[in-house]
Amino acid sequence: MTSGVGAVEGRALDGELVRAARLGDRLAFEELLSRHGPGLYRYAVRSTRNVADAQDVVQEAFVGAWRGLDGFDGRSSVRTWLFAILHRKIVDQHRRRPPEDPVAELPDDDPHARPSVGSSPGPFETTSSAELVRALDVALRKLPYRQRACWILVEVDGLTQPEVARVLGMTPDAVRGQLFRGRRALAELMREWQG
Amino acid sequence: MKPVSATTPGGQPPTDPGPQGASDLLARSARALAEHEESTWTQTRSRVLGAVRLASRGRVLLEAAMPVRPDRLSDRLQVSDQVLVSAMAVAVEHASEARPLRIEVHDRDGVCTGASVHVSAPYGARLDELAEEVRAAALATITEVLGDVDSGRKVDVHVDEVHIDEAHVAGDDR
Numbered sequence: 001m002t003s004g005v006g007a008v009e010g011r012a013l014d015g016e017l018v019r020a021a022r023l024g025d026r027l028a029f030e031e032l033l034s035r036h037g038p039g040l041y042r043y044a045v046r047s048t049r050n051v052a053d054a055q056d057v058v059q060e061a062f063v064g065a066w067r068g069l070d071g072f073d074g075r076s077s078v079r080t081w082l083f084a085i086l087h088r089k090i091v092d093q094h095r096r097r098p099p100e101d102p103v104a105e106l107p108d109d110d111p112h113a114r115p116s117v118g119s120s121p122g123p124f125e126t127t128s129s130a131e132l133v134r135a136l137d138v139a140l141r142k143l144p145y146r147q148r149a150c151w152i153l154v155e156v157d158g159l160t161q162p163e164v165a166r167v168l169g170m171t172p173d174a175v176r177g178q179l180f181r182g183r184r185a186l187a188e189l190m191r192e193w194q195g
Numbered sequence: 196m197k198p199v200s201a202t203t204p205g206g207q208p209p210t211d212p213g214p215q216g217a218s219d220l221l222a223r224s225a226r227a228l229a230e231h232e233e234s235t236w237t238q239t240r241s242r243v244l245g246a247v248r249l250a251s252r253g254r255v256l257l258e259a260a261m262p263v264r265p266d267r268l269s270d271r272l273q274v275s276d277q278v279l280v281s282a283m284a285v286a287v288e289h290a291s292e293a294r295p296l297r298i299e300v301h302d303r304d305g306v307c308t309g310a311s312v313h314v315s316a317p318y319g320a321r322l323d324e325l326a327e328e329v330r331a332a333a334l335a336t337i338t339e340v341l342g343d344v345d346s347g348r349k350v351d352v353h354v355d356e357v358h359i360d361e362a363h364v365a366g367d368d369r
Contacts, residue, residue, distance in 0.1 A: 026247070026248065029247060030244060030247075033240065033243060033244065033247070034240075037236070037239075037240055037243065038232050038233070038236050041233055041235075041236050041239055042228070042231065042232075042233055045233055051235050054239075055235070055239045055242060056285070058239060058243060059239075059242060059243045059246045059285070062243045062246070062247055063243075063246050063247055063250050063281055066247050066250055067250060067277060129227040129230065129231070130227075130231075132223065132224050132227045133224070133227050133228050133231050135224075136224040136227070136228060152228075155221070155222075155225035156225050156228045156229045157229070158229075183221065186221055186224075187217035187218075187220075187221060190217070190220055190221070190224070191217065193220060
């Protein structure tokens with residue numbers, strides 16, 4: 001693999017990868033995909049009605065990022081920029097096809113789909129990570145989109161509240177409120193897992 | 196069983212409106228989710244890579260149908276060829292088992308005259324049926340994106356490769 005600007009050799013900074021990609025280095029862009037794709041896809045799976053929709057929005061987001069590299073101004077992190085693009089694709093998709101019952105529309109080709117929160121709850125110290133993720137997914141699906149989005153972006157992806165505000169087009173105060181309500185709702189929904 | 200720490204990836208202590216047990220549980224859940232990779236990510240990554248590779252950043256602007264208004268006859272609607280390429284790639288992938296490899300949009304003075312769609316076909320597929328699915332999806336997408344600016348568009352389908360469906364192979368192995 002030889003890059004014109006050598007950006008993907010070693011552990012280049014995201015900004016360097018963007019610069020290289022802007023110059024036409026597709027490998028640099030593919031490195032960005034490898035770094036941030038799993039997180040964006042994880043978020044998309046929990047923000048759309050099924051895996052196919054999640055794949056569509058993630059594909060659209062990265063194609064949009066590729067075409068819009070010139071629009072990245074460096075004022076936010078690359079990850080924040082990518083999440084913001086993804087959020088707009090999700091919103092567009094929701095406008096085209098509003099979700100119906102979000103709980104009934106868990107990814108239908110995911111082996112972890114449609115678990116029951118109450119099927120085998122127990123003290124969470126003895127609960128496996130996979131079981132916890134399944135229970136969390138069920139609970140997250142019951143949250144309104146903004147609460148769910150704020151909780152995932154802050155607690156799972158480690159974005160700051162101002163970064164989340166930029167991603168979702170909200171004020172930091174609104175993010176704080178949505179996050180508070182999301183945490184409270186999740187705590188209630190997962191109460192039976194506390195043992 | 197994988198131990199999961201009770202801190203968030205960003206190192207932020209979870210502020211919890213509920214009791215400590217709920218706070219610990221949510222923090223552990225967040226960590227578990229952060230470490231979780233979707234089982235369909237690998238497949239998705241390939242698809243995204245394919246779409247990005249198809250999406251050249253060069254641009255040819257294509258004439259598209261603008262709703263006619265007598266007072267706005269001079270207005271024009273133009274669409275980048277890359278928008279059309281991406282839309283066709285998604286449509287072809289949804290409408291058939293073909294994998295789009297490369298799509299070229301043909302134009303004459305900015306008016307789309309058709310496209311050449313290069314695909315990989317699954318091993319054993321009826322190529323005539325596959326080609327028709329690809330052609331129909333491509334033509335429908337051109338019309339959807341550009342409107343009926345030119346009804347004489349031509350779509351050529353090129354089967355450049357044959358691929359073996361991974362799910363099919365896995366099924367055979369069992």
